[in-house]
Amino acid sequence: MGIKIFVNEGTPDISTYQAAIKFAGLPMLKANGIYSQFSQACIKREKQFPTGLKLADGMGIAIPHGDSNLVKVSGISFVRLLKPVSFGLMEDAQQQIDCKFLFNLALAKGDEHLTILRKLMKLFQSKEFIQDLAELPLDLLTSNLQTKLN
Amino acid sequence: MKKVLVVCGNGIASSSIMLAGLKDYLDEQGVKADLDKASLMDCTDDTFNSKDLIVSSTKLNRPGVKTPVIVGSALLTGIGEDEVLKQIKDELTK
Numbered sequence: 001m002g003i004k005i006f007v008n009e010g011t012p013d014i015s016t017y018q019a020a021i022k023f024a025g026l027p028m029l030k031a032n033g034i035y036s037q038f039s040q041a042c043i044k045r046e047k048q049f050p051t052g053l054k055l056a057d058g059m060g061i062a063i064p065h066g067d068s069n070l071v072k073v074s075g076i077s078f079v080r081l082l083k084p085v086s087f088g089l090m091e092d093a094q095q096q097i098d099c100k101f102l103f104n105l106a107l108a109k110g111d112e113h114l115t116i117l118r119k120l121m122k123l124f125q126s127k128e129f130i131q132d133l134a135e136l137p138l139d140l141l142t143s144n145l146q147t148k149l150n
Numbered sequence: 151m152k153k154v155l156v157v158c159g160n161g162i163a164s165s166s167i168m169l170a171g172l173k174d175y176l177d178e179q180g181v182k183a184d185l186d187k188a189s190l191m192d193c194t195d196d197t198f199n200s201k202d203l204i205v206s207s208t209k210l211n212r213p214g215v216k217t218p219v220i221v222g223s224a225l226l227t228g229i230g231e232d233e234v235l236k237q238i239k240d241e242l243t244k
Contacts, residue, residue, distance in 0.1 A: 045159065048159070049158075049159030049160075049190070049207075049208060050208075053223075053226075053227055054227075054229070055227070055229065056229050090207060090208055090223050090226075091207070091208055091209060091221045091223040092208065092209040092221070093208060093209065093211075094209070110162045110163070113162050113163035114162070114163045114166050114167065116163075117163045117164065117167055117226070118167055121167070121226055121227055121228060122228075124227065125227075125228050125229075
Protein backbone atom coordinates (compact mmCIF):
# COMPACT_ATOMS: atom_id res chain seq x y z
CA MET A 1 0.00 0.00 0.00
CA GLY A 2 1.32 3.39 -0.98
CA ILE A 3 1.94 6.38 1.23
CA LYS A 4 -0.06 9.40 0.12
CA ILE A 5 2.06 12.40 -0.87
CA PHE A 6 0.87 16.00 -0.56
CA VAL A 7 2.85 18.84 -2.05
CA ASN A 8 2.12 22.51 -1.42
CA GLU A 9 3.71 25.90 -1.47
CA GLY A 10 3.54 27.86 1.78
CA THR A 11 1.52 31.03 2.19
CA PRO A 12 3.20 34.43 2.79
CA ASP A 13 1.92 34.65 6.36
CA ILE A 14 3.85 31.60 7.62
CA SER A 15 6.71 32.85 9.77
CA THR A 16 7.02 30.31 12.60
CA TYR A 17 7.62 26.56 12.68
CA GLN A 18 4.32 26.13 14.50
CA ALA A 19 2.45 27.80 11.65
CA ALA A 20 4.42 25.79 9.09
CA ILE A 21 3.58 22.49 10.80
CA LYS A 22 -0.11 23.44 11.03
CA PHE A 23 -0.13 24.35 7.35
CA ALA A 24 1.52 21.05 6.45
CA GLY A 25 -1.16 19.17 8.36
CA LEU A 26 -4.09 20.81 6.54
CA PRO A 27 -4.14 18.69 3.35
CA MET A 28 -3.80 15.49 5.40
CA LEU A 29 -6.60 16.61 7.68
CA LYS A 30 -8.76 17.42 4.69
CA ALA A 31 -8.08 13.99 3.20
CA ASN A 32 -9.08 12.47 6.54
CA GLY A 33 -5.60 10.96 6.92
CA ILE A 34 -4.88 12.32 10.40
CA TYR A 35 -6.77 13.12 13.58
CA SER A 36 -7.10 16.82 14.37
CA GLN A 37 -4.64 16.53 17.29
CA PHE A 38 -1.82 15.35 15.04
CA SER A 39 -0.30 18.74 14.18
CA GLN A 40 -0.37 19.86 17.80
CA ALA A 41 1.44 16.64 18.74
CA CYS A 42 4.09 17.36 16.10
CA ILE A 43 4.56 20.88 17.48
CA LYS A 44 4.90 19.55 21.00
CA ARG A 45 7.41 16.94 19.89
CA GLU A 46 9.31 19.56 17.92
CA LYS A 47 9.81 21.57 21.11
CA GLN A 48 11.28 18.61 22.93
CA PHE A 49 13.06 16.87 20.07
CA PRO A 50 13.50 19.28 17.17
CA THR A 51 13.80 17.88 13.66
CA GLY A 52 15.67 20.60 11.78
CA LEU A 53 18.52 19.15 9.73
CA LYS A 54 21.45 21.01 8.28
CA LEU A 55 22.40 19.81 4.83
CA ALA A 56 25.88 19.85 3.33
CA ASP A 57 25.46 23.32 1.83
CA GLY A 58 24.14 24.73 5.09
CA MET A 59 20.53 24.65 3.94
CA GLY A 60 17.85 23.47 6.35
CA ILE A 61 15.12 20.87 5.99
CA ALA A 62 12.77 19.96 8.81
CA ILE A 63 11.07 16.60 9.16
CA PRO A 64 8.46 17.09 11.91
CA HIS A 65 6.67 13.87 12.79
CA GLY A 66 4.14 12.77 15.31
CA ASP A 67 2.52 9.89 17.06
CA SER A 68 1.38 7.00 14.82
CA ASN A 69 -1.76 6.73 16.96
CA LEU A 70 -2.97 10.03 15.56
CA VAL A 71 -2.62 8.84 11.97
CA LYS A 72 -5.45 7.15 10.07
CA VAL A 73 -3.81 6.76 6.66
CA SER A 74 -0.07 7.15 6.16
CA GLY A 75 0.86 10.33 4.37
CA ILE A 76 3.70 12.75 3.84
CA SER A 77 3.06 16.44 3.41
CA PHE A 78 5.83 18.41 1.74
CA VAL A 79 5.79 22.20 1.99
CA ARG A 80 7.98 24.55 0.00
CA LEU A 81 7.96 27.66 2.13
CA LEU A 82 8.06 31.10 0.52
CA LYS A 83 10.47 32.28 3.17
CA PRO A 84 12.49 30.06 5.52
CA VAL A 85 11.31 29.62 9.10
CA SER A 86 13.46 28.77 12.08
CA PHE A 87 13.39 25.21 13.45
CA GLY A 88 15.41 23.77 16.32
CA LEU A 89 18.38 21.73 15.19
CA MET A 90 18.00 17.99 15.75
CA GLU A 91 21.51 17.53 17.12
CA ASP A 92 21.22 20.45 19.52
CA ALA A 93 17.86 21.86 20.60
CA GLN A 94 19.56 25.12 21.68
CA GLN A 95 20.49 25.90 18.08
CA GLN A 96 18.26 27.03 15.25
CA ILE A 97 18.29 26.38 11.55
CA ASP A 98 16.38 28.25 8.84
CA CYS A 99 14.34 25.74 6.85
CA LYS A 100 12.78 26.37 3.48
CA PHE A 101 11.50 22.84 3.08
CA LEU A 102 9.51 20.68 5.37
CA PHE A 103 8.43 17.08 5.22
CA ASN A 104 5.67 16.43 7.71
CA LEU A 105 5.58 12.66 8.24
CA ALA A 106 2.27 11.14 9.31
CA LEU A 107 2.99 7.46 9.30
CA ALA A 108 0.73 4.88 10.82
CA LYS A 109 3.42 2.27 11.45
CA GLY A 110 6.80 2.41 13.13
CA ASP A 111 8.56 0.52 10.35
CA GLU A 112 7.28 3.07 7.84
CA HIS A 113 9.17 5.76 9.76
CA LEU A 114 12.29 3.70 9.40
CA THR A 115 11.90 3.12 5.65
CA ILE A 116 10.87 6.68 4.85
CA LEU A 117 13.52 8.34 7.00
CA ARG A 118 16.16 6.17 5.39
CA LYS A 119 14.94 7.11 1.90
CA LEU A 120 14.70 10.80 2.75
CA MET A 121 18.18 10.92 4.26
CA LYS A 122 19.63 9.35 1.13
CA LEU A 123 17.70 11.79 -1.08
CA PHE A 124 18.78 14.79 1.01
CA GLN A 125 22.37 14.04 0.07
CA SER A 126 21.57 14.50 -3.61
CA LYS A 127 22.02 18.03 -4.96
CA GLU A 128 19.71 17.21 -7.83
CA PHE A 129 16.92 16.20 -5.46
CA ILE A 130 17.24 19.42 -3.44
CA GLN A 131 17.13 21.39 -6.66
CA ASP A 132 13.95 19.52 -7.64
CA LEU A 133 12.39 20.44 -4.29
CA ALA A 134 13.19 24.09 -4.92
CA GLU A 135 12.29 24.37 -8.58
CA LEU A 136 9.94 21.70 -9.94
CA PRO A 137 6.33 22.71 -10.56
CA LEU A 138 4.19 21.26 -7.80
CA ASP A 139 2.43 18.62 -9.93
CA LEU A 140 5.73 17.28 -11.26
CA LEU A 141 7.23 17.32 -7.81
CA THR A 142 4.25 15.35 -6.49
CA SER A 143 4.75 12.53 -8.98
CA ASN A 144 8.50 12.69 -8.45
CA LEU A 145 8.07 12.24 -4.69
CA GLN A 146 5.42 9.53 -5.19
CA THR A 147 7.95 7.48 -7.12
CA LYS A 148 10.92 8.15 -4.89
CA LEU A 149 9.22 7.61 -1.54
CA ASN A 150 7.03 4.61 -2.31
CA MET B 151 32.32 -6.16 25.62
CA LYS B 152 31.44 -2.46 25.82
CA LYS B 153 27.78 -1.55 25.92
CA VAL B 154 26.55 1.15 23.56
CA LEU B 155 23.08 2.66 23.70
CA VAL B 156 21.79 4.49 20.62
CA VAL B 157 18.95 6.89 21.44
CA CYS B 158 16.58 9.25 19.62
CA GLY B 159 13.30 11.04 20.33
CA ASN B 160 11.00 8.06 20.34
CA GLY B 161 13.38 5.17 19.83
CA ILE B 162 11.76 3.92 16.64
CA ALA B 163 13.22 5.26 13.45
CA SER B 164 16.23 7.53 13.84
CA SER B 165 17.93 5.31 16.39
CA SER B 166 17.39 2.23 14.19
CA ILE B 167 19.04 3.92 11.24
CA MET B 168 21.91 5.17 13.38
CA LEU B 169 22.34 1.74 14.93
CA ALA B 170 22.39 -0.02 11.55
CA GLY B 171 25.07 2.34 10.22
CA LEU B 172 27.12 1.98 13.37
CA LYS B 173 26.87 -1.81 13.36
CA ASP B 174 28.07 -2.07 9.76
CA TYR B 175 31.01 0.18 10.52
CA LEU B 176 32.05 -1.60 13.70
CA ASP B 177 31.78 -5.03 12.00
CA GLU B 178 33.94 -3.77 9.18
CA GLN B 179 36.49 -2.37 11.64
CA GLY B 180 36.44 -5.57 13.68
CA VAL B 181 35.32 -3.73 16.82
CA LYS B 182 33.01 -5.79 19.00
CA ALA B 183 30.34 -4.00 21.01
CA ASP B 184 26.98 -4.73 22.54
CA LEU B 185 24.59 -2.37 20.68
CA ASP B 186 21.10 -1.46 21.80
CA LYS B 187 18.61 1.32 21.05
CA ALA B 188 16.02 3.19 23.08
CA SER B 189 13.80 6.22 23.34
CA LEU B 190 15.24 9.25 25.11
CA MET B 191 12.01 9.66 26.99
CA ASP B 192 12.15 6.14 28.40
CA CYS B 193 15.72 6.38 29.65
CA THR B 194 16.52 7.26 33.23
CA ASP B 195 19.96 8.49 34.27
CA ASP B 196 20.53 4.96 35.62
CA THR B 197 19.80 3.42 32.22
CA PHE B 198 22.38 5.73 30.66
CA ASN B 199 24.90 5.19 33.42
CA SER B 200 24.73 1.40 33.04
CA LYS B 201 26.22 1.78 29.53
CA ASP B 202 29.77 2.50 28.38
CA LEU B 203 28.80 4.90 25.63
CA ILE B 204 25.68 6.76 24.50
CA VAL B 205 25.17 7.72 20.87
CA SER B 206 22.31 10.21 20.74
CA SER B 207 20.54 11.93 17.86
CA THR B 208 20.47 15.09 19.95
CA LYS B 209 22.57 16.79 22.62
CA LEU B 210 21.67 15.44 26.06
CA ASN B 211 21.00 17.95 28.77
CA ARG B 212 21.22 15.55 31.69
CA PRO B 213 23.74 16.48 34.35
CA GLY B 214 23.19 13.11 36.06
CA VAL B 215 24.52 11.16 33.09
CA LYS B 216 28.17 10.23 33.63
CA THR B 217 28.56 7.98 30.59
CA PRO B 218 30.25 9.68 27.62
CA VAL B 219 27.75 10.90 25.03
CA ILE B 220 28.48 11.29 21.32
CA VAL B 221 25.96 13.20 19.21
CA GLY B 222 25.36 10.89 16.28
CA SER B 223 22.87 12.71 14.06
CA ALA B 224 25.57 12.49 11.38
CA LEU B 225 24.82 8.76 11.22
CA LEU B 226 21.33 9.76 10.16
CA THR B 227 22.10 12.48 7.65
CA GLY B 228 25.41 11.08 6.42
CA ILE B 229 26.99 14.53 6.78
CA GLY B 230 30.19 14.30 8.80
CA GLU B 231 29.51 10.60 9.33
CA ASP B 232 33.11 9.41 9.00
CA GLU B 233 34.26 11.72 11.76
CA VAL B 234 31.57 10.58 14.17
CA LEU B 235 32.19 6.90 13.41
CA LYS B 236 35.89 7.39 14.08
CA GLN B 237 35.08 9.15 17.36
CA ILE B 238 32.89 6.22 18.42
CA LYS B 239 35.55 3.71 17.48
CA ASP B 240 38.17 5.62 19.44
CA GLU B 241 35.91 5.70 22.47
CA LEU B 242 35.27 1.95 22.23
CA THR B 243 38.87 0.95 21.75
CA LYS B 244 40.55 3.19 24.30
